[in-house]
Amino acid sequence: MVGTRAEVEVGPIAHGGFCVARLDGRAVFVRHSLPGERVVIEVTEGATGDTFWRADAVEVLSASPDRVPAPCPYAGPDACGGCDFQHVSRGRQRSLKGEVVSEQLRRLxxxxxxxxxxxxxGDDEGLRWRTRQRYVERPDGGKAMRKHRSHELVPVDECLLEAxxxxxxxxxxxxxxxxxxxxxxxxxxxxxxxxxxxxxxxxxxxxxxxxxxxxxxxxxxxxxxxxxxxxxxxxxxxxxxxxxxxxxxxxxxxxxxxxxxxxxxxxxxxxxxxxxxxxxxxxxxxxxxxxxxxxxxxxxxxxxxxxxxxxxxxxxxxxxxxxxxxxxxxxxxxxxxxxxxxxxxxxxx
CATH class of the missing domain: 3.40.50.150 (Vaccinia Virus protein VP39)
Known part of the structure; x- marks a missing residue:
């Protein structure tokens, strides 16, 4: 149910920018996590009868050695949905992507x-590479980005991916x-x-x-x-x-x-x-x-x-x-x- 919190052990990376965890036998797709971590999740999508839920990792109890501080102040749960891996070291970002490609080829x-x-x-440590950048204009004339899978806006000064x-x-x-x-x-x-x-x-x-x-x-x-x-x-x-x-x-x-x-x-x-x-x-x-x-x-x-x-x-x-x-x-x-x-x-x- 949306808003439910629970402790989970995070499993493997999956296609889409999330890792897979299990909660009471149900698959939970967890953003802002890394394989092997123990985290507190908060369910963001899902109902009692659904076969899977979506969730954010809102507290890290046991962190992966590949976890790093996000360079962007707007990255993370209940914030801008544009980045999936700001909390992941650059090398591990690439290895996670490789695992996803391998898994899709194996499965499909x-x-x-x-x-x-x-x-x-052409980028600056993974930043400043997006040569086409779109913001949502706020009523007050400021800039905003959208939350993940939502039309809700997050006011921002800038996007660190923008070239x-x-x-x-x-x-x-x-x-x-x-x-x-x-x-x-x-x-x-x-x-x-x-x-x-x-x-x-x-x-x-x-x-x-x-x-x-x-x-x-x-x-x-x-x-x-x-x-x-x-x-x-x-x-x-x-x-x-x-x-x-x-x-x-x-x-x-x-x-x-x-x-x-x-x-x-x-x-x-x-x-x-x-x-x-x-x-x-x-x-x-x-x-x-x-x-x-x-x-x-x-x-x-x-x-x-x-x-x-x-x-x-x-x-x-x-x-x-x-x-x-x-x-x-x-x-x-x-x-x-x-x-x-x-x-x-x-x-x-």
């Missing part, structure tokens, strides 16, 4: 993969044009890290053909085109028409089509492609798109994923069609939060 794809989450340059400058649309030393409000990675180190990872696993060769799906403004298409050269071919498919138009500007020489990825693939580009880049939204590519991809018999697929559960579900679908997970890299481009970005290589068995 039946794979046993050890995952190391790599630090990327000292706005987005710089640069990757590998090249400027990209992005529409106002258009998508671009918010961590300044993310574009270079992801491009290097994708090119590293695909190893594009002159004359090859590549299909860049959910291509945005052409981040990957630009560098694929450079590698395959004039004798090669790069096709970029993107749902947002503004971004699709800009991809032609940002990646001269590519072919660009705007439209739903599944619908475009069902109607066109049905020949074979050597390489595919998949960078879907948080919900993943899903079965229809995965099956369209494998129908084009690529020698390699680079899957860029911001949600490990969606990645694992799609990896399992690829496996049904003879494509195995060959390698996986993970990047800490969202420090202090539970989010993690992965680049997976899938190839025919």
């Amino acid at each position: 794809a039946g794979l046993d993969v050890a995952v190391t989450v790599e630090q990327v340059p 000292p400058h706005g987005p710089r649309h640069v990757a590998m030393g090249i400027d990209f044009e992005v529409a106002d409000g258009g998508f671009w990675q918010v961590h300044p180190g993310a574009p270079d890290a992801l491009v290097e990872a994708v090119l590293g696993v695909l190893d594009p060769q002159p004359g090859e053909s590549a299909l860049d799906l959910y291509a945005g403004v052409g981040l990957f298409a630009r560098f694929l085109q450079d590698r395959v050269g004039e004798s090669g071919r790069v096709v970029a498919v993107e749902g947002d028409r503004r971004a699709s138009r800009l991809s032609i500007t940002n990646a001269p020489g590519i072919e660009a089509t705007a439209g739903d990825v599944g619908e475009v693939l069902a109607a066109s580009y049905d020949g074979a492609f050597d390489l595919v880049v998949l960078d879907p939204p948080r919900e993943g590519a899903k079965r229809t798109v995965v099956e369209q991809v494998v129908a084009r018999t690529p020698r390699a697929v680079a899957y860029v994923a911001c949600d490990p559960a969606a990645l694992a579900r799609d990896v399992a679908i690829f496996a049904e069609h003879g494509y195995a997970l060959v390698s996986l890299r993970a990047f800490d481009v969202f420090p202090m939060t539970h989010h993690v970005e992965c680049v997976a290589l899938l190839a025919p068995r």
